[in-house]
Amino acid sequence: MSSTYTIGIDFGTDSVRAVVVNTANGSTAGAAVSYYKRWKEGKYCDASISQFRQHPKDYLESLEEAVKGALAGLSTEERLQVKGISIDTTGSTVVAVNEEGIPLSLLPEFEENPHAMFILWKDHTANKEAEEVNAAAAKSAIDYTKYVGGIYSSEWFWAKILKTYRTDAGVRAAAYSWMEHCDWISAVLTGETKPLEIKRSRCAAGHKAMWNEEFDGLPSEEFLTSIDPLLGGLRERLFQDTATSDQVMGTISAEWAETLGLATGVVIGVGAFDCHMGAVGAEISPYAFVRVMGTSTCDILIAPNEEMKDTLVKGICGQVDGSVVPGYLGMEAGQSAYGDYYAWFQKLIVGPVRSLLGEEAAAQLEDKILPYLSEEAFKLPVSENDVVATDWINGRRTPDANHTLKAGFIGMNLSTDAVKMFKAIVEATSFGSKAIVDRFISQGVPIKEVIAIGGVAKKSPFVMQNLSDVLNVPIKVATSDQACALGAAMFAAVAAGIHPDVKTAQEKMGSGFDKEYYPRPEYVEVYQKLYSKYQKLGNFIETNA
Ligand SMILES: Nc1ncnc2c1ncn2[C@@H]1O[C@H](COP(=O)(O)OP(=O)(O)O)[C@@H](O)[C@H]1O
Ligand SMILES: O=C(CO)[C@H](O)[C@H](O)COP(=O)(O)O
Incomplete structure (x- = not known):
């Protein structure tokens, strides 16, 4: 019997990754990445006001490029054995659409209007609106925030819609409905995008829209x-x-089948967020804590519904039946900037070089700077008098969302150099992670093991060792470089009826773990002291800044 394949597509913050996976054994038959062109040029964004928008054309062009690239090495016969496609995206990344489900920025009159584009998860222009949602929830007889950690965030659906309605009357008038990226792009592949016709992701709706x-x-x-x-x-x-x-969203449209060189009848699964499908790709099981460590972190944990019946975990990004694995309660937490904090420091150093010495010198430095800083910081001794920072450079996602919070540093003197600053930044991200882990445990959710996936988990032994030291637990890193896309391919195999359920797909298609970090006992005590300084600095910023 010939092999069958599914395609998992992972829309990250900067790029989309597509993998073609053999459904019998999980081996990769092809993979490709495509970077969003307009986004790369910095279009439609203004970091000074936390505005981050993405044009749907970036998604459509990159989708085609990545899938074609991933299929390039397959024969015609093999392509015809592709049976399903599932997609994960970032979120809450929402867009205003017309009655046909077309994002307004794909219409000529709104083509260059950022309010008619996708409002990326990390856009925090709706801080005030999020506060208003929280104020209304506090007065309401029903606490609609109870399953999203008790605090509504500016990264989410309703806050972003309200901010847009207040900012742009033209978009408000033309917006028939709104869609999450994972719903829209999956619907696009089926050719049916009408807002009232398509299936909506439980994951997106439950964690971000208070469904x-x-x-x-x-x-x-x-x-x-x-x-x-x-x-x-x-x-x-x-x-x-x-x-x-x-579940099945639909089957591939004739147009997309032709564009991608696939058979008609390919099943398109219902979409979800990157971290949720990533957790499945990383073979999540009950009470394993999967950290998707990239631009941001998303932390995912599942538990049997019956064991969590009366537990409401405060200050996380929600608990939703079936948001990760059907039949289990899916819980999400995370940090709004992780690799993005390192990228910010990289830009801080490279920016003047670009201005003074030009693009070539800047590009060389850009490639080398994070590995260099990591290598040097790894060699430094750790003392309780080291520089301490908070990880809130893009606000705090969890515990207890507050996107008005800022990063801060204490303990610098004339000997503080870039390496010491970088060490403090990495430690800050680990301390923020500890605050999340402690929150789950203190709210009665046990954590039996920690698993990491994502670009940072694969690229930075320094960050991973530091995290293990600070959390004082071992951390396993999944083998797959593309665990989110692999998880999407597993879901596609279930939606297409190749595997009966997610657990079987994980067993057949999982790629296991290739590295484990263990806490170094000699660092545990000093990191407890530094963590306590982090908490004090955090309290100071929260009450004064
Ligand atoms: N050597 C490195 N050490 C630490 N972080 C890194 C390194 N190289 C890249 N990163 C970070 O990885 C992040 C991208 O992660 P990745 O998982 O690839 O993307 P995404 O978050 O879009 O899914 C960036 O924020 C970048 O700063
Ligand atoms: O909040 C999310 C999901 O709930 C975002 O999708 C996520 O944080 C962005 O992912 P990445 O850092 O991998 O680009």
């Missing part, structure tokens, strides 16, 4: 208009039900 069966779906019209009457009428143009990612 829950207990509320009969989305928050009530009364609640939404209590935040602002501008939200009136939108609820009925969104969705009532949601679907888990083992």
